[in-house]
Amino acid sequence: MKKTKTQNKELIEENQKLAARVQSLEKKSKKYNIIIYGLQGIENETHKDVLSLINNKLKIACTEKDIRDAYRIGKKDKEAIRPLVVELLSYNLKSQILCNAKDS
Numbered sequence: 001m002k003k004t005k006t007q008n009k010e011l012i013e014e015n016q017k018l019a020a021r022v023q024s025l026e027k028k029s030k031k032y033n034i035i036i037y038g039l040q041g042i043e044n045e046t047h048k049d050v051l052s053l054i055n056n057k058l059k060i061a062c063t064e065k066d067i068r069d070a071y072r073i074g075k076k077d078k079e080a081i082r083p084l085v086v087e088l089l090s091y092n093l094k095s096q097i098l099c100n101a102k103d104s
Helices: 002-030 043-057 091-104
Strands: 031-037 067-072 083-089
Touching: 031 091, 043 067, 043 083, 083 091
Parallel strands: none
Antiparallel strands: 031 083, 067 083
16 A cells, blocks of 8 residues: 555656646747737748748748748637748747737
């Protein structure tokens, strides 16, 4: 009986450590993300839409290599424009985008 309680306690501690580690990794991965609302465009061409927005409207030099991924989130609806998550490769680019977006 003691052995089972000890094992249970060890498993609970390990589970808590793993949960904290997962939370930390998720936080780090989101550090490079931005969410863009109201960007119209074709579902399959999100990279092109993002590049056009960053290069033309925000006046920031950005290439496809600077964008890790771009995808729409939320439920598909013919009338609604879904938000767009953009995963960038550098935090500096994210800061630049946010700063220029705030000014425009």
